Amino acid sequence: MNLPDIIKFVIDLLAVLLLALGIKGLSKVRSAREANILAAFAMLLSVVGLLSYYLGTSGIPTQSWVWIIVGSLVGSLLGTLLAKKVPMTSMPETVALFNGFGGMSSLLVAIGAFLFPFNEGAKAGSLEPFINDVSISVSIFVGAITFSGSIVAMAKLQGWLSTPGWTQVKARHFVNIVFGVTSLLAFTYLISGNISSIWLLVIASTLLGIGVTLPIGGADMPVVISLLNSYSGIAAAAAGFVVDSQLLIVAGAMVGAAGLILTQVMCKGMNRSLISVLFGGSLSSQTTTSSGSGEYVNITSCSVEECALTLEAANRVIVVPGYGLAVAQAQHTLREVTKKLEQNGIEVVYAIHPVAGRMPGHMNVLLAEADVPYEQLKEMDAVNPEFPATDVVLVLGANDVVNPQAKNDKSSPLYGMPVLDVQEARTVFVIKRGMSAGYSGIKNDLFDLPNTSMVFGDAKKVLSELIGELKDLGVGEK
Amino acid sequence: MNLPDIIKFVIDLLAVLLLALGIKGLSKVRSAREANILAAFAMLLSVVGLLSYYLGTSGIPTQSWVWIIVGSLVGSLLGTLLAKKVPMTSMPETVALFNGFGGMSSLLVAIGAFLFPFNEGAKAGSLEPFINDVSISVSIFVGAITFSGSIVAMAKLQGWLSTPGWTQVKARHFVNIVFGVTSLLAFTYLISGNISSIWLLVIASTLLGIGVTLPIGGADMPVVISLLNSYSGIAAAAAGFVVDSQLLIVAGAMVGAAGLILTQVMCKGMNRSLISVLFGGSLSSQTTTSSGSGEYVNITSCSVEECALTLEAANRVIVVPGYGLAVAQAQHTLREVTKKLEQNGIEVVYAIHPVAGRMPGHMNVLLAEADVPYEQLKEMDAVNPEFPATDVVLVLGANDVVNPQAKNDKSSPLYGMPVLDVQEARTVFVIKRGMSAGYSGIKNDLFDLPNTSMVFGDAKKVLSELIGELKDLGVGEK
């Protein structure tokens, strides 16, 4: 080993160390932000290490510099722009898009490495061509699935794509098996030297990614994204075999494994198994035929004014935010309402269900954005025993996460999912636009209970009216 | 790679996987026993892998077989014998001895590799001689320290060696620095090709191991053993560089790192920093001059009969076992006493201080040996709030772990160590042979308190008498 080798080696070791610390730190609230910066720094370090290594050995041709600068400028600029502009409500889609682009990057570099081999002059006694070919093929396969799957996931989350009914037929498994087998065949051809089958591999694995992701219900999308994130780690590790870089392999393997664990943790939180997420199809379409179509018999609806009067008289209020709040972008208006209540000496806490919204932890992000103090956010297990001692619960655009069926009705598809026991409180106001169901498509027994009143309307609109009413009552004006 | 290479490779990967699972499992009560067996299996697997690799390639000469069989038979037999015979009270010494032998093994193999190089014909383009020499020297250095340090630790724990006063003078640091520098010089000579300096290295590092361990008080020995265990992992990893084996490196590195974490955890439990353990000298000798020599003014002593009478009238008894119980081997007699009490409807629990005895977790092992049900063993934090509602506390050969100075007296060297708040109970009986101090050599304010009575005598003797008295009172005979 000569000097540039040693320097690069030390830099790579350091980068892996920092990345490991970063991933570890990201899983703890206290250290998450620093950990993210640390990981970003490690990535920068690894680039510097690579560039200086080539500068110190073979040199980097001017032409390469041009393409490096163009590629990185365009990518970074667009990425930064999106990251700064995107509203917090669209986080799930954004993460899916980023992830898809990561997969695309692996896919492209693998195609490039296959069509224009650049690794031959590497080192004597280095990788045998066979292993090189296998790594490239894995990179292509996993990269294409990651890309197409993520893009489908993004489109569904954005609402650009719904879950077409025909994707729910059992035959879809057959079609996917055909795609899978085709990919496998193309894979085998490719590693036995048949270069042209590369396109077959690209197409078949892209279709496989689409075919697997399309039937999955939007409710399960975050799990899918997390899984695809794990795949993109695997693709990176495979690319590491192609370019002979331990750093890539370790980083890719760490992301792949960590993603798998995270996926598992999420599945647990949503009371679903990974298998049923991937192959069970969409939850809603399974169930519209069964309990989903029950009729409501005993709905009490009330005006915003009544709601304000009840709130004024309360000592303790719990707010249950849900997906509807996110859609209505009403988090800031909500914050104004709760500020008023607090100024009147009313105790307000927020009950955060782990899968409220469209992504685990989504509600925390949204409420944090609206400056809600961290200590007012309570997790489900902490807040559930507090409902009986609560005067008013405001259910804001939440539905499935407050459905008592999950506890009482063994025949319900929701049965077993942990929910917030809002019905234990004295009075429950449910603010939503109409009687339509939540993500699961299931009737909500809560709405029929005598202590529940519906306040119909868009969450943001209702909340602004509520501010007006509270002002009229003189709440929060001392 | 040809077939034997591939097989060995797969076996090695598998062994590392199992070892990692083993270490992980050993840190959880639920899985510890299976994890230990798993790790043992992984070790066996690795041996099988190695032997079959050489059988399949170069072959193993008959002469080698003879020495392999002799060495392994003798080693395994003696090890098994010791493991089966040794009483649970001597666990700390036993672990120290095992550990020292591990260090000796690394030391010997490194000396052998240096004097009779066997690695040269390994693989083309393999390790440069320099790196080989460095690895060997590290192995010798760490192996010798591990060996001599562990043997000293064992001897001190066995009581064969006390902590001589002269080892506590500050000058010891100077002597150790001389040993250290000498080792370093010998190390440098050795890797620059001066073969004869190997003996200087062996001697200097052995002396360094002794010099560092000898001044450390017996109370800190478990921490030292854990640290030496971590060293023996490092020695194994260094040996891995010598024989070019990833398996050795990974296993050694895992043990080394895990040992370090365990050492840290233990230090926290004893309220000591690693630095003060290693360089602070023995706790007792620091303190005999200060608060250690205080006089007792208000000692109440009572007979076994009185103790029995009070116990009979109690509803709730907490037993606090300590080192003295272990020394007296009284755990079985204790169990008989508590059985009688339980038969009389008296609630009995055991309060286990994390560093009671001579090794963390030592008391749990001893009491488990005497068939005490696991659920009656309570850890310190769980049991401390229960003392005020307790009628009688039996302190059996414990001393430092029930010293209220640790909470009240800022000038005490014990200050800050978490202790059991036995003085909060109605009545406390302290069973010990005389008024001598515990490991820290510090006066125990508990003995002076009005609700404390001393019952003098050997723990086992007092407990057998107690059984007689209880029988006379008709306790536990219904």
Next chain:
Amino acid sequence: MNFDSLLWVLLLGSLLGLELIGKVPPTLHTPLMSGANAISGITMLAALTAIIKAEPNSPLLIIGSISLGFALFNVVGGFFVTDRMLAMFSRKPTKKNK
């Protein structure tokens, strides 16, 4: 590098990844996902290598450059967006545990 040493690295890296993430509170699921996502853009190193090693005027230059662009979109955007989310949590760092 031999193939088998790369495999060792793969195994150990995976085991490490499995161990690194312990109990993640649901609050952090989203940022953790997007942070890990950004790290997976480490493929940018592969893209860079391709560009540097490409023959003059080879189409590999363009492919590599596009790949680099996608990767950096992922990396830079991912870290920024994660930071944006986490910044919201840490606004009131003093009262984290009540």
Next chain:
Amino acid sequence: MNFDSLLWVLLLGSLLGLELIGKVPPTLHTPLMSGANAISGITMLAALTAIIKAEPNSPLLIIGSISLGFALFNVVGGFFVTDRMLAMFSRKPTKKNK
């Protein structure tokens, strides 16, 4: 094997070791110590290699054999004694958590 790939393995192995042990209850300190101790006897592989590769009648045979003996004393004794301790804990496996 190149030296640098061995170093990678060393780094990753150490990181893994640091992660593997989480919160150990004090009850398990002793068995964990003695179990890890037994694993450190993995040097037996080095001793075996030395014996196998030794020239005929070389003193290395004896040195290796003694080294092997020490290592196996550590390994076999260590695992047995750990098992003895752990067996005591698991005698009443049903009521572990009250």
